[in-house]
Structure formats: C-alpha cells, structure tokens
Amino acid sequence: MSAHEEHSSEEQHIVSPKIYVLIATALLLCTALTVAASYLELGPWNAVVALAIAVFKASLVVLFFMHIKYSSKLMKLTVGAGLFTFLTLVGMSMSDYISRAWGSF
Amino acid sequence: MDSPTVALHESSHGEHPSYQRHHFVSMAQQKESASFGMWLFLLTEIMFFGGMFTAYLVYRNWYYPAFVAGSHTLSIVLGTTNTGVLITSSFTMAMGVWCAETRRRGGLILSLILTLVLGLAFLGIKSVEYHEKWVQHHVPGLRFDAMTFVHPKAEPGQAAEPPLPLDMAQHTEVYFSLYFAMTGMHALHMIIGMGLLVYMLIQAIRGAYDNGNIAFIENFGLYWHFVDIVWIFLFPLLYLISRHQ
Structure with a gap:
C-alpha cells in the first residue's frame, strides 16, 4: 500500500x-x-x-x-548507451577505412 | 468492470487505473517500462540509419566532387521548406502529447490533424523533388545520365555548374543512390507514422484517450521526433554540400 x-x-x-x-x-x-x-x-x-x-x-x-x-536516469543512460554504440561503430568503421592504405606508400 | 477508469480489487491493493497491468507496481513503473521499450526500438533505428550514414561518409570522401555536383542539383528552397515543415510537425506532435497528458480531447484531435497535414505536405514536396530527379535523368539504375554533369547546362538566371570529368561524373550515381536510399527510408518512416496518426486520430475522436491511457501517443511522439532527427542530419548532408562553390 x-x-x-x-x-x-x-x-x-x-x-x-x-x-x-x-x-x-x-x-x-x-x-x-x-x-x-x-x-x-x-x-x-x-x-x-x-x-x-x-x-x-x-x-x-x-x-x-x-x-x-525530465526523465529518469535509466532513460538518460539508455540514450547515452545508444549514442555511444553508434559513435563506436561509425568510429571503428572509419578508422578501418582511413588506415587501409597505411604502409602501402 | 463498472467504472471505465478505476478497477477495484478485493484487498491486496487499492485503486488503480483499469489500464495498469498487474505485473507493474505503479503507473509510473508501467510508463517507464513503455518508454524504455520504445527507446530500445529507436536505438535499433539509429543503428539502421547509422549504416547508411557511414556509407555516405566513406563515399563522400572518395568522390567529393561528384557529391558536390549532385548536391547542387537539389533545390535548396524545397529542402529548407521541408525542414521547416517537419520541425513544425514535430512541434504539433509535442503539443498533441501535452494535450493528451492534460486530457484535452479537442486539442489532441487538432494536434493530430495538424501533424498529419504537415506530414502530407512533407511527402508532397518530397514527391515534387523526386519527380524533378526523374525529369533530369538523375534516378540511378532506372533513368540516369552522367553526361548532364560532363556538359552542365546553365539554369535560367544562374551560372552553369563547373563540368566534371567523365569518370567523376559517373560517380554522381553513387550520390543519388545514397540520396534515394536515405530520403526513401526516411519517407517510408513518415508513411508508417502517418498510418499510425490516422489510427490515433480515430481513437482520439472516439474518446479512447480520455481516461489517461496515453502510452501509445507518448511512444508515437518519440517515434515522430526520431524521424525528425534523422531529417535534421539528412538535410545538411545531402542538400548543403559546399553551396558556395
């Protein structure tokens, strides 16, 4: 109650x-x-x-x-986790892309 | 159930709204769970659009002159208007959520209608733009001619765009593929959203949200704002590449 x-x-x-x-x-x-x-x-x-x-x-x-x-910490953390995962995936894809040609010059 | 809004149980607990599920301690907990679930869905949507944004980044770096030339064929007036229309529709939807929260049925119906009309306006303007692409032979795979970038024609009242070498001109097809994939998936989200808007409008007219059971409206609001955010990124990336050149 x-x-x-x-x-x-x-x-x-x-x-x-x-x-x-x-x-x-x-x-x-x-x-x-x-x-x-x-x-x-x-x-x-x-x-x-x-x-x-x-x-x-x-x-x-x-x-x-x-x-x-105005939301709870759980909601803030959820949005933050999504943003973090998104940036990690894009960042790692791009770091692969820019470093492909390294060593071949 | 006698009362539409309140269910009474024998002894274990007091009154609660009839739409509160029994596995939730309180309405606050039920609400939190509903928006948590919606946000998890939106995170998968971020990943979905994120893949296309990554493809865009890589190809833009490879074929930058083709992306500039492709971007310059888009109408800045139509693009900016559409951005304004979509932001306004997000605003009317936010007002709809507020009306639902404060149990204003008339306001909710008006907000949903305005959101629906603005969504239709967005898709109308978008289809004018798509038609323009068709006329100009800028539809990859179906109706595409790279020569329009090798021998650019001056638009009335404007200087002609600088011509591209043939190989770079052919890469404008990559730009337009991404343009159609990204704006097309965005438009599909809008169409789904408008179907849901019609459903909510009918429900609102019937008075289905008058008892405060508005989780559907709140979660739809999140979805609609998410679609707005996707466009907030699409607009500068597709329309505004080096306009000064």
Whole structure:
C-alpha cells in the first residue's frame, strides 16, 4: 500500500507548451543558420559547422521534445548507451577505412 | 468492470487505473517500462540509419566532387521548406502529447490533424523533388545520365555548374543512390507514422484517450521526433554540400 502511494507521488513531469514553442523557434532559427553557413567559404569547416548545428538541433529535440531532460536516469543512460554504440561503430568503421592504405606508400 | 477508469480489487491493493497491468507496481513503473521499450526500438533505428550514414561518409570522401555536383542539383528552397515543415510537425506532435497528458480531447484531435497535414505536405514536396530527379535523368539504375554533369547546362538566371570529368561524373550515381536510399527510408518512416496518426486520430475522436491511457501517443511522439532527427542530419548532408562553390 505505502509503496503504491510513494510511486504514484513521483508523477511524471509534464513539459509546458511554452518550452515547446521556444524549442521549435530555436530549431527553425538553426535551420536558417545552417543554410546561411553553407554559403560561406569555410573550407573543411563547412562540414564541421553543418554537423555541429545538426547535433545541437538533435540535442534540443531529444532533451525537450522527447522529454529526456525530465526523465529518469535509466532513460538518460539508455540514450547515452545508444549514442555511444553508434559513435563506436561509425568510429571503428572509419578508422578501418582511413588506415587501409597505411604502409602501402 | 463498472467504472471505465478505476478497477477495484478485493484487498491486496487499492485503486488503480483499469489500464495498469498487474505485473507493474505503479503507473509510473508501467510508463517507464513503455518508454524504455520504445527507446530500445529507436536505438535499433539509429543503428539502421547509422549504416547508411557511414556509407555516405566513406563515399563522400572518395568522390567529393561528384557529391558536390549532385548536391547542387537539389533545390535548396524545397529542402529548407521541408525542414521547416517537419520541425513544425514535430512541434504539433509535442503539443498533441501535452494535450493528451492534460486530457484535452479537442486539442489532441487538432494536434493530430495538424501533424498529419504537415506530414502530407512533407511527402508532397518530397514527391515534387523526386519527380524533378526523374525529369533530369538523375534516378540511378532506372533513368540516369552522367553526361548532364560532363556538359552542365546553365539554369535560367544562374551560372552553369563547373563540368566534371567523365569518370567523376559517373560517380554522381553513387550520390543519388545514397540520396534515394536515405530520403526513401526516411519517407517510408513518415508513411508508417502517418498510418499510425490516422489510427490515433480515430481513437482520439472516439474518446479512447480520455481516461489517461496515453502510452501509445507518448511512444508515437518519440517515434515522430526520431524521424525528425534523422531529417535534421539528412538535410545538411545531402542538400548543403559546399553551396558556395
């Protein structure tokens, strides 16, 4: 009984529409920013800037639209584990790719 | 069951919503398990799209001039519009989840309709772009002509793109293969999502979510935002390669 009540007291956080409006505006502004940045001559930095803006936008979506900022540690850890596995797999594939020709010069 | 929202049991425990499964201690635990499961599914989706992103990275390094030329044939106006449309649909879906959480049936129905309309708009714009590819002979395997990159024609009001050597021009087919694979899989996710939106809309009109049993809506929200995130990466990678050149 008491355990039951304890659990129901930790009601989930309802994110307010104000925050959704704010985040949507930020996402649209970032879209304009990434288009503008692609017309600048930045050399190799063009790709870096484009990806940095995309990562920032994705973080906003995950944290606020997908409520991870307000979620339990289990949920945060799940997202973190997914990100870690993704980066490990891509990173190891790319390290194989860039080191294929080593020693053959 | 007499009451639609509350089930009463003899003695072991007190009241709980009728949709709470008996193997869960509380609604909080049931909710947590549901979103945990949804996130695990989304992680497999990240791996699925991750494979295509890795292929894109490798080929972009190999055939960079072909990727630049291919990217420049995409319409920046349509691409940017579609990004805006999809972000807005994510926003309306987030509002739908909020309406469901606060038990506003009218708001939920409106949010679902707006999300559905914006999803349709996205696919409409996407099909205009696909049609353009067909007209320009940029569809790998079916209707492809690398010569459009060896002898580029100037668009009205624009300078012609610099011509590519024949071997590099042929590699634009790799760019377009990745373009169709990635945007096509993304569009398929949208189509599945819109089917689910129609289902939820019917359920919402029937009042199925009025009792607070909204795990389906919350998990669909996660799915829809995930599809948005995929596009957030596809847009700069496919449309915005060195626009200044």
